[in-house]
Amino acid sequence: MTTTDAPAATTAKPILEVSGVTMRFGGLTAVNDVSLTVGEGEIIGLIGPNGAGKTTFFNCLTGLYVPTEGRVAYRGTVLPPKPHLVTQAGIARTFQNIRLFANMTVLENVLVGRHSRTKEGLFSAILRGPGYHRAEAASRARAMELLEFTGLADKAEHLARNLPYGEQRKLEIARALASDPGLLLLDEPTAGMNPQETRAAEELVFAIRDRGISILVIEHDMRFIFNLCDRTAVLVQGQKIVEGDRETVQNDERVITAYLGAPLEGTTASEDTQ
C-alpha cells in the first residue's frame, strides 16, 4: 500500500467538500493541495505536527483566508470568502486560543452567536414592537437551552473572562452552536485540559454529533482523536499524507516519521517498507 490518499469509502451524504485547497503566503505554501470530505453526521479528525497548516486550513474553510487555489463547497454550494457568510451558510467554529467576548456575560456571548439566525434590526430595537420581544425571548430561550446543554446554565450572568479555562472552552462551543450549524469546526478543543476534562469534552462532542451536526476537529491528543473520529486525516507540512481510520493512520510510516523522525540508518521515510 503506497498511497492511501483515497478516502475510506463513506456512505454518508457529503456535507463539506474541499478539493485542492492551496494557501500561499508569499513564497511560503502553508497548505498544499488538500482535499477532504466530511459526510453528514461524521466526526472527522485532523492531526499533524505543530506548524503543519491545520489552523490555516481551518481559516481557509471559514473565510478568514481566501485560499490561493481550490474550492470549498458546503452542501453543494461554493462558500463565499467572508467569515460571516460562511457562518450564515451553516459552518461554525471555535478558536485554538480561546476568543470569547471577555467582557460580556456568558449568556450574552451565546446571544451573539444567535446573530446570524435572527433579523431584528435597528428600528425594531428602537421601536420594540411585539415582534421584537418575541424574537428576543426566543433567542434567550435558545441560548439558555444551549447553556443547559453545555452545563453552564448556572453561570449565565458571569462575565466570560471569569470562567475557569475548561468552561471557557465549553462556552466557545455553546456560542458556536448558537448559530445552528450543520458543521462544527473545533480547533484543539482539549488543549490544556486534564484527562477528566478531556473525557467530558469527548462526551460533549458525541452529544453534539447526536444532534445531527457533523464535526471536523483539530487535536493533538491522539486518544481523544481515535476515540472520537470516524476518519482521521494527517497534515504534514501543508500536505495531507494520509486519511483513514485508526489502523490506517497509526500504521502509516510517514505519520510515524513526521511525529517521531526517521530511523537513523533507514532510507528516509521510504514508501515501500511494508
Add this chain to the structure above:
Amino acid sequence: MTTTDTTETTPVIPLPARVATVLTGLGAAATAGSALMSWTWTSEFPGDLTYFGSPAGLQWLALTAGLLTLVLLLGTQGVPGLRWAAPARTNNAVLYAATGAFAVGWFSVIAIAVDLGGLANLEPGGWVLGAGSLLTLAGALGLPLDRRTHVPLKVLNWRLFLIKPIAWIAYAGAAAIPEDKPVAPVLTALTAGAVIAGTAVLLVQAGHLVNHWLRLGTVPRPLPAPRELPSLVEVLLIVAAFGIGLFAITFGIDTEYGELFIGYLLLAGSVGAALGKSGLVPRLRALTVKYRSVTTGAAFAAAASFPFTQSSDQYTSVAANILIFATVALGLNIVVGLAGLLDLGYVAFLGVGAYAAALVSGSPASPIHVQFPFWAAMLTGAVVSMVFGVIIGAPTLRLRGDYLAIVTLGFGEIFRITMLNLNGTTGPKITNGSNGIPRIPDLNILGWDLGKPTNLFGIELGRFSNYYLLMLLVTALVVLVFARVGNSRIGRAWVAIREDETAAEAMGINGFRLKLLAFALGACLAGLAGTVQAHVSYTVTPDQYTFAEALPPNSAFLLAAVILGGMGTISGPLAGATLLFLVPKKLEFLSDYQLLAFGIALIVLMRVRPEGLIPNRRQQLEFHEATIPAQPAGDAAALTKAGA
C-alpha cells in the same frame, strides 16, 4: 503585587476610639457652626462672608460638609435614628467627609488670606473654621479605619527628581535672554513646562507617601439587608434623591465666582466618595434598579425643572449648551463605548447638522433662501449628518484601531477647512467661510416662538430656557435610542466587535456593516443636536468644530467626556459632559493655565478611577476585579440590563 492582601481596622493616628470620635464630632460641629459666624470683616471677598447667622457662598459648603461629617459619624456609631446614613458602618466614609470639610475649610481660609492680603483679614469665624476643620480631619484619622496591613512605599526613579532643580536653572537662564531674541519666548515656555513637570513628579511622590502612610483599603463586609419599606416610600426616596441631585447641580451651575466653584468641586468630590463608602449610594442604586421607569421619569423631571429654579437666563444658556454637549457625547458613546471605534473627528457631525439646519433656517446669509419648519429642519440636519457619516465611514471603517483614529481626526479637520473654503473666493459661496452663517432666526414650533419668553405656571422662561426644554426632549430621544439599541441584537453585536472583531465575524456578524451602522447612527444623533445648536447660538462658524480647543464642544472634549464619565453607559457621558463643560467655564479666571489644570485633572482621574465616574458593571469588573465580590446571579442580571 500579592493577591493575599490582608486588611485591618486601625486608626492612622493612634488615639483611643472614644477620644477620636469626640474630636471628630466637635470639629465637625465647629466647622458647621462657623458658617453662622462672620469669616472676614470686609465684603470685598466674593460672596460677602461678613454676616452672623446668615451663611453665604462658601459658608454653605462648610455647613454642608460639617453636618454631613457629623451625620455619618453618628450613623457609623450606631446612634438610633441616624443609622440609615451609614449602612456600611465604616469610618472611612467619615474620613472622606472630614477630608471634604478640611479641604473646604482650609481652601476658604487660604483664599481669603490670599485675596485680601493676609491672615489679619480673618474674623473669629474664619479661625473657628480653620481650627474646626483641621480637628475634624485629625479626629477622623484617629478613628478605627479600614486599612491594608502593608503598602510598600513606591519611590520614583531618582533621576526624575533632578528635573525640577535643573528646570529652575534653565528657566532662570531663559529669562536672562534678551526679549528681542526670537528664541526667548520659546525657551521660556519650554523651561516653564519642565518646571511644571518637575512639580508633577514631586506631587506624584507625595501621593505615594500619603498612600503609604494612610494605607486605606476595603475590609469586605456585606451590606446589611435593607429594611423593608413600602414601595411608595421607596419611590419617594428616589424622587427625593433626584431632588437633592438637582439642587446640587443647580448650585454648581449657578456658582458666580471661581472660589466658590473650586470649593464646590472639592466638596462634591469628597461627598461623592463619602456617600459611596457609607453604603448610601449602593443602597440608592439598588432602588433605582428596582424602579427603573420611576428613576428615568424622576431624572427627566428633575432636569426639566431646572429652568424653573432660575430667575434669569444667565445660567440656562450654560445649561442648554451642557445638554447639547452631553447629547453629542452620548452619541459618541455609541461609536466609542459600544462599537469600540475611536473617532477623533466626531464634532464634525455636530457641525454638519448645525450647518444643514443653518442653511435651511431662512437666515439672510444662507444662499438657499428657504425656511424649513422646525421638524423638517431637524430631519434635514439628522439625515445630512447621517449621509456624511456613511460617506466618511465607508472608506475609513476598513481600518482598525489607531489607524481609524488618525483618519477620523483628519476627516474632522477636513470638514472644518472645507467649511472655511466654501466662501465664494476659494470655493463656491455656500458657508461664508470664517464669517459663518449668522442671524439664524429663532425656531417656531407650532406657534411657540422659542425666541420670546414663555410664561409657564406663572414663571417666566427666557429664550435659553425654551431651548433648554427643547434640547431636553432631544436628549431624551437620544437616551431612549441608546438604551434600547444598546441592549438589543445590534448592541450586542457592537460590543462583540469591540471585544474581538475576528471572533464576532466568525459568529456571523457582518463587521463592516455594523460598524457603519454605529457610525451612521452616531452621526445622525450628533446632527440632531447640531440642528438645535445652530439656533441656540444664532451663528455657525467653522471654528466651533475644531479638534481641540479650550472650550467644549470639540472632538477632544467629547472623547474626554465619554472616557471620564464611563464608556458604554448612559449616565456616564452625561455626567462627564456636565463636568467638562462647567469646569472650563467656571475656571475662566485661570486663563492661560486652564488647559494645563484640565490636563492634570484628567491624568489624576485616569489614575484613580480608570473606569470613569459612572462605570458600567463590566468595566468596573475589568479594572477592579479583586475588590468586587461576585454578585448573586439575580442582582447581576438586573445590573446588566441597566448597564449595557
